[in-house]
Amino acid sequence: MHLRKLMTGISLAGLLLLGGCSSKKADDNKAVKHVGVLQVVQHPSLDKAYKGFKKGLKEEGYVEGKNLKIDYQNAQNSQDNLKSMSDKLVKEKSDLILGIATPAAQSVANATQDIPVVVTAVTDLKAAKLVNSNAKPGRNVTGTTDMVSIKRQIDLLLSIVPKAKTIGIMYNAGEANSKIQADMATAVLKNAGVKVLIKTANTTNDVQQVTETLASKVQGIFVPTDNTFDSAASVVGKVVKEKKVPLVAGSTDQVKTGGLASIGIDYEALGEQTGKMAAKILAGKAKPADMPVEKAHDMRLVVNKKMAKALGIDPKSIKAPKN
Missing domain, CATH: 3.40.50.2300 (Response regulator)
Structure with missing residues (x-):
């Protein structure tokens, strides 16, 4: 009887220990933010915007391989790719999605009205029907404009x-x-x-x-x-x-x-601005609907x-x- 009680106690302790490990692992997974990225095509300006975006996130404490997972998709200027890749990023329940350039931004915005979306390298977010206004977007989309004078x-x-x-x-x-x-x-x-x-x-x-x-x-x-x-x-x-x-x-x-x-503008710097906006959203400090569209800090x-x-x-x- 004593041996059976002892074994039962050990078993229960083991289950509690395993349960504790599972709980900790779940918490760790929850801490990792999943960010989807859709870029319309590969060329220097847009590549730099993506590089800057990651830099901006890192400066705010979101580091790839640590507490950040990025799913990067490049549509190579294909409308079919834009739609399928947008659907993929939404289906994976990303915590946030970045759209690089107007076609990618529109595709992502059309795919979800729930997941926060930030965009960059978009000339006019209002004209592209991504926001209600640049001062108060009012939807799940905000970001940075590359409009110059x-x-x-x-x-x-x-x-x-x-x-x-x-x-x-x-x-x-x-x-x-x-x-x-x-x-x-x-x-x-x-x-x-x-x-x-x-x-x-x-x-x-x-x-x-x-x-x-x-x-x-x-x-x-x-x-x-x-x-x-x-x-x-x-x-x-x-x-x-x-x-x-x-x-x-x-x-x-x-x-x-x-x-x-x-x-x-410096597209890497613009991407960095966007990354910092995204970080505020991921941290729960702001919502796209209330975040004004930002212009490049310098020309x-x-x-x-x-x-x-x-x-x-x-x-x-x-x-x-x-x-």
Whole structure:
């Protein structure tokens, strides 16, 4: 009897010990935050935004492999991939989902109205129907905008080619954020008394032909932040260099690869801002509905000196417009 009681006691103690371990393990698992990421396509600006996002989370105490698990998905500019990947991230019950660039942000937002969503590299969240307003989103979505001053970009281009009679604009008409910027640029140019010629490309395969056609008819080109043209920046750069046409881009990364100048943002810094916003949501300190959309903290002039010299322009002569 004593032996049986002793064995029963040991068994109960063992069960309690196992139960305690299971409970601790469950608590540990609960402490790990699951973040889904959907990026529309791979190119430098968006890659930097993702890198910055992870940096921002880490600075706020969320470290991959410790208390953070990230499921990264890249749609490679496929609408079918965007939908299936969004559904996957929602089905996995992510604690938060990041959408990088407008198409990815819209896809994720359409897939869930419950899971918190933050977005980055989106030009106009309200126009993209992601928020009720930039000041008070009112839904499960918030984030950062990569909108830059289009007027300053155009003023920069006109300061480089002050005698220009016609300025070209290239973008993918299928990207809502690009069309918004193109329309704004058109208005600024017309107000300055400059003729505008617009060409669009639906895929990267169309970019070379579009650039060659436009470059032969204009004295300068403006390209807004556009995923299609960013992805083919080197192709664009080769053409404008041969045609001797200055190109101002909305993206500083495109300038480094195939443009002349830009007053743009640092996408890694923008991603970092987004990561810190996400950290507040994960910590339960804020909700997307109440978090105003944030703009980049700083803008900077970037000049491609090699391109400038190839075009016969003194890099030092290129200055950022004051207004």
